[in-house]
Amino acid sequence: MTSIQERLRDVFQLPLERGVMANIAKKCDVSRPTVSAWFNNPEKVSSISRTHAEIICTEYQLSVSPAWLAEGIGPKELAPGSRLVIAEHSNVEPALELKKSRRVPITGSVRGGDDGYLVQDTTPDGWVEYWTGDPQAYALRIKGDSMHPRYRAGEFVVITPSIEAQPGRDVVVKLHDGKCLLKELNWIRGDEIQLLSINNGYAPMTISKEEVECICRVAGSVGPDSMVF
Incomplete structure (x- = not known):
């Protein structure tokens, strides 16, 4: 049986176009290191969920069976006239927060400072539409290009404090100072x-937990057209 790495490399032309792994991570709601392991680390990952496979096949219009x-099960090609169907069994929990969007308050704007810390303006400024069930969710407007290309000026990052942040995810870290x-x-x-660092402009930063007030998960980002008044 082939590995997931061999199957992905079979359907994606190498070298991958810029942004493919980041896009797959976003669509499947997993970290970028996780997707990198799907493509490159057979010792760590031997298969992926059928739901993730269905998402990938749909996103890139692949004519292969999820x-x-x-899992390397069955024929590679979809039968003529068949369509993709989300697998009944999945290791992905139902995303109840995605049922409908709601207004998330914009609590201010941020830009990267020369020392690697955020420079903040905490004046509330409207709302953005976002799919989340976290009642504590809030959004921050990105100013400047210090976090380009991950986040661009004018975009909003949505933070969900009630959802635990996992390694590989972007986070907002507030310190006691x-x-x-x-x-x-x-x-x-x-x-x-x-x-x-978001843009590789700074070396990795290791800090004591005692310095940290809270670590809040970044759920995603939306463009300026998501803003409502």
Whole structure:
């Protein structure tokens, strides 16, 4: 049986176009390191869920069977006239928060400072439409290009404090001294956490948990046209 790495490389032309892994991570709601392991690490990942395979096949209009892509089961090609159907069994929990969008308050704007910390303007400024069930969710407007290309000026990042942040996800970290960071959570070990720069402009930052007031998960980003008044 072929590995998931072999099957993905069979249907995607290498080298991958820029942004493919990031887009798959976003559509499947997993981290970028997870998708990288799907493509490159057979010792860590031997298969993916059929739901993730169905999402990939639909997003990239692949004429292959999700069962074959996910687990190497059955024929590679879809039967003539057949269509993709979401698998009945999945290791992905139902995303109740995605049933409908709601207004998330914009609590201010942020830009990256020269020292790697966020420079904040905390004046409330309307709402954005976003799909989340977190009642504590809020949005921040991105100013400047210090976090380009991940986040562009004028976009909004939506933060969901009620949902636990996992390694590989972007987070907003608030420190007890009042400073704030927008980083990627790399790992949590013992009494330390390590954060990675959004734009690779800074070296990894390892800080003590004692310095941290809270770590809030970044659910995603939306464009300026998502803003409502």
